Amino acid sequence: MRLLATLCLGGLIGVTGAVPALSANNAAPWVGTTFRGTPCRGEWMNYGPYDYLQRNAIPEKLTIVERHHFTPAIEQLVAGEKVVPNIDYTLRAWPNHHRALYSIIRVYLMGNVRLGQHKGSTPECYLQRALNYSPEDPVAHMLFGIYLQRKGKTEQAMKMYQQAEKLDPMNMQVKYNLGLLFARQGDYVAAREYARQVYNAGFPLAGLRERLQSANQWQGVLSNNSASPD
Structure with a gap:
């Protein structure tokens, strides 16, 4: 589901x-x-x-x-x-x-x-x-x-x-859902900022990352010293 x-x-x-x-x-x-x-x-x-x-x-x-x-x-x-x-x-x-x-x-x-x-x-x-x-x-x-x-x-x-x-x-689940909603609305500036926050914090769900990748909006989201969530 x-x-x-x-x-x-x-x-x-x-x-x-x-x-x-x-x-x-x-x-x-x-x-x-x-x-x-x-x-x-x-x-x-x-x-x-x-x-x-x-x-x-x-x-x-x-x-x-x-x-x-x-x-x-x-x-x-x-x-x-x-x-x-x-x-x-x-x-x-x-x-x-x-x-x-x-x-x-x-x-x-x-x-x-x-x-x-x-x-x-x-x-x-x-x-x-x-x-x-x-x-x-x-x-x-x-x-x-x-x-x-x-x-x-x-x-x-x-x-x-x-x-x-x-x-x-500081609730990363809330930020993740906000990022998804902004991405679905085409506001990639906001979506990328929320993605940066949640994935630099180690959030486990990949849906926001995948949505940004499919829109060619993922590059540069993570800081250089942060591990990729892949």
């Missing part, structure tokens, strides 16, 4: 400093609209919500959900019709759970109704709820950018990537 080429799962780290845990009294309302213009809606629950950026401070809360709902089979989308209901439960408890957000994006881009796609909400609704709940989360912004880009909403995707970069200026 092409989406996987634009996301390095090892980069979904986010900010994990030890901060006070959120209580279940901090609401995470459903906000915004679907791409079709209907209000975002979803079920409520008595567990959570908890901020994924605070997961290191409250690991036991995360373990409960990941052990029983966001299992490896659910994350890998191989649990049949149980996939979406369990991702939905995870995101209702942890609205900005990065890997669960990425999983629901994958489900909808695959269009696999066998996964129970008719249940739960849509990716844009989960993502809007996540950003409303945790507006300082750079990874949630990046994930929304990836989804918007895949849905052809390029200008909105650019804004999401740029906000993610503002929140986390």
Whole structure:
């Protein structure tokens, strides 16, 4: 699936400093609209919500959900019709759970109704709820950018990537996605600058390099004392 080429799962780290845990009294309302213009809606629950950026401070809360709902089979989308209901439960408890957000994006881009796609909400609704709940989360912004880009909403995707970069200026995954988007828009000056930053930092994905090479825009991107990512 092409989406996987634009996301390095090892980069979904986010900010994990030890901060006070959120209580279940901090609401995470459903906000915004679907791409079709209907209000975002979803079920409520008595567990959570908890901020994924605070997961290191409250690991036991995360373990409960990941052990029983966001299992490896659910994350890998191989649990049949149980996939979406369990991702939905995870995101209702942890609205900005990065890997669960990425999983629901994958489900909808695959269009696999066998996964129970008719249940739960849509990716844009989960993502809007996540950003409303945790507006300082750079990874949630990046994930929304990836989804918007895949849905052809390029200008909105650019804004999401740029906000993610503002929140986390050293996040190479964000810079990589910005570079890809600039390259696809034909802005090779910006794309080359982002490529220089990410590959001089040792970023592993080759898609941006390959796109620049195919456009004859790769030469001179890397500094002389930097190893090639080949």
